[in-house]
Amino acid sequence: MKPSIYGLTRQQLLDWVLEQGEQKFRADQIWDWLYTKRVQRFEEMSNLSKALLERLEDAFILNPLKQRIVQESADGTVKYLFELPDGMLIETVLMRQHYGLSVCVTTQVGCNIGCTFCASGLIKKQRDLNAGEIVSQIMLVQKYFDDRGLGERVSHVVVMGIGEPFDNYKNVLNFLRTVNDDKGLAIGARHITVSTSGLAHKIKEFANEGIQVNLAVSLHAPNNDLRSSIMKINRAFPLEKLFEAIDYYIKTTNRRVTFEYIMLNQVNDGIEQAEELAALLKNIKKLSYVNLIPYNPVTEHDQYSRSPRERVMAFYDTLKKNGINCVIRQEHGTDIDAACGQLRSNTMKKDAAKAAVAQA
Ligand code: SAH
Ligand code: SF4
Numbered sequence: 001m002k003p004s005i006y007g008l009t010r011q012q013l014l015d016w017v018l019e020q021g022e023q024k025f026r027a028d029q030i031w032d033w034l035y036t037k038r039v040q041r042f043e044e045m046s047n048l049s050k051a052l053l054e055r056l057e058d059a060f061i062l063n064p065l066k067q068r069i070v071q072e073s074a075d076g077t078v079k080y081l082f083e084l085p086d087g088m089l090i091e092t093v094l095m096r097q098h099y100g101l102s103v104c105v106t107t108q109v110g111c112n113i114g115c116t117f118c119a120s121g122l123i124k125k126q127r128d129l130n131a132g133e134i135v136s137q138i139m140l141v142q143k144y145f146d147d148r149g150l151g152e153r154v155s156h157v158v159v160m161g162i163g164e165p166f167d168n169y170k171n172v173l174n175f176l177r178t179v180n181d182d183k184g185l186a187i188g189a190r191h192i193t194v195s196t197s198g199l200a201h202k203i204k205e206f207a208n209e210g211i212q213v214n215l216a217v218s219l220h221a222p223n224n225d226l227r228s229s230i231m232k233i234n235r236a237f238p239l240e241k242l243f244e245a246i247d248y249y250i251k252t253t254n255r256r257v258t259f260e261y262i263m264l265n266q267v268n269d270g271i272e273q274a275e276e277l278a279a280l281l282k283n284i285k286k287l288s289y290v291n292l293i294p295y296n297p298v299t300e301h302d303q304y305s306r307s308p309r310e311r312v313m314a315f316y317d318t319l320k321k322n323g324i325n326c327v328i329r330q331e332h333g334t335d336i337d338a339a340c341g342q343l344r345s346n347t348m349k350k351d352a353a354k355a356a357v358a359q360a
Contacts, residue, residue, distance in 0.1 A: 001085055005034065005060035006139060007132025009177045010184070020055055028183070030056070035184030038139070038146060065090075065136045070144075080141065084109070084133060088126060090162060092137040094144075100155030100191075101145070105137045107172055108163025113197045115218075115231045117262060119298045120162040129163070131174035138179055138187075157187055159194040160216075166194075166202035176213060189213045195260065200237040200245035207252040215249060216258040216291070217242070221268050222276035230267070239280070250287050257284070262293045263307035263315065274315045278322035289325035292316060 008016065014027040026048065033045040040063075042056045068089065069081040076096035083089055093104040110123035138154055145152045157179055159165045165172040172194070179187045189212035196203065197218045206215065221227035227234040234242075246257055259281070263269045281288055292315065295306045307315075312328060319326040 002059065002061045003130070004064040004132030004136060005030075005056070005062060006064075006135035006178070007130050007174070009131075009174050010181050012174075016059070020052065022052060026052065031181075031184055034062075035181070038142065040143075063136050063139060064133055065140060067140065078141075078144070080137075080144075082137065082140065084129075090129070090133075090137075092141060092161060094141050094154075097156065101141075101152055102156035102158060103138055103141050103154050104158045104161050105134055105175075106161035106163055107134060107159060107165045107168050107175075111163050112167065113164050113231070113233050115197065115220075115233075117220075117230060117264065117295065117298065117301055117304050119300070122298075122300055125163070125167075128168040128171060131171040131178070134171060134175040135178050138185065142185075154185070155187065156191040157193070159192075164197055164199070166196045166199040166206070169202055169205070173209065173211075176211060180211070180213070193258070197231060197233050198237050198242045199233070200241045203242075203245040204248050207249040212253075212255070214258065215255070216260055217246065219259040219277075219290075220262050220264075222273050222280050226268060226273070230264070243280075247284070250284060255287075257288045259288060259290045260293055261290055262295050263312050264295055265305045265307045265311065267304065269307040269311045269315055271314055271318050274318035275322070278319055278324050281324055282322075285323055285325070289327065290319060291327055291329050293329045294331055 005013070010027070010031055013031060014024065017027040017030070018024065029047055030045065033039050037044075039045060042053055042060075042062065045053060045056075048056075064085050065082040067080060068083050069079075071079045073079070078094040080092045080094070081089055082092060088109045090106040090109060092106060095102045095104065106129065108128050109126040111118070111120045112125040138157065142154050145154070159172065159176075176192060176194070179185045180189050180192060193214040193216050194206075195216040195218060203215070203217075218231070219227075221230060221234075224234060224238050227239065237245075249255075250257060261268070261277070277290070281290070292312060294312075295304060297304070297306065316326055316328060
């Protein structure tokens with residue numbers, strides 16, 4: 001199976017071009033065809049020699065993903081189900097925000113972190129996506145808009161789909177470098193957010209990359225007991241270790257960190273937890289903010305329900321009173337399978353049901 005050319009960073013493409021005995025500017029031309037003109041076939045790269053085109057065709061494919069399902073919601077959210085070359089399914093979500101088009105990408109097939117509230121964690125990790133498969137998600141969403149001819153561009157990226165990005169670190173980093181590249185898609189680093197469940201050692205490594213993208217940490221609880229009970233990753237990286245890494249990140253990058261906090265009714269959403277959270281963040285008040293996220297119910301996790309509005313507001317007010325920056329996240333695509341991992345798991349269930357019928 002040939003790799004996708006989207007998996008190469010600009011530097012890697014340049015290395016490949018030079019290995020072919022071609023001149024440096026050929027790499028710039030190819031990069032421009034891929035990301036500015038966004039051709040769908042190598043043969044459209046009309047300023048390359050026939051020999052170079054043949055070598056490209058021999059070495060690479062363009063898009064490794066097949067579009068299986070597209071669901072469009074009334075608020076403009078679009079959910080894509082893509083099939084990988086080995087038949088596995090992943091999902092990508094496009095959200096229409098007031099500031100532009102934002103795409104949420106998947107980084108792994110399934111996830112091994114196993115958070116107790118998450119649909120993705122229901123399926124053990126089958127494999128990592130390679131960089132080409134992650135970049136292609138952006139390319140296919142962009143194509144969906146290019147085909148309409150309205151000139152809309154994907155302007156924001158959130159790495160918050162299925163998978164733990166820091167458990168697939170190298171591929172995610174190459175993906176970030178490619179979409180951020182100013183000669184290509186040129187999605188600004190400040191418009192890119194990577195979300196992690198809290199792999200402390202990787203947060204430190206990320207701090208040293210010199211890439212200005214935003215970091216979000218899925219916190220969801222203000223103390224070790226509660227956090228370990230809903231996120232088993234907390235046993236490996238308890239809050240002391242996590243915050244040591246976060247402090248390092250803030251010191252090194254001088255950038256703000258976002259904390260994600262899913263509001264689970266009667267689990268983590270009391271005033272007491274809000275006070276505890278405020279205390280936990282008191283030393284980094286100016287360099288952090290909290291995103292309160294409505295829980296998206298997952299059938300298999302029926303021990304959880306969504307916090308009612310009054311509890312969310314009381315929690316929010318308590319944080320604010322303590323000087324913590326805080327927002328309540330707006331929801332997208334509630335009329336489609338919007339929760340992380342849901343379109344995929346629902347489609348897999350339907351596929352499994354179909355297979356069972358076919359077998360009977
Ligand atoms: N693995 C990374 C990134 C993917 S999950 C992480 O955990 O941060 C992206 C975000 O969606 C995380 O904050 C996660 O906690 C949240 N999430 C998972 N399941 C959810 C659900 N059922 N409802 C709302 N948010 C959910
Ligand atoms: Fe994995 Fe993130 Fe879901 Fe946890 S919340 S299981 S880390 S995808």
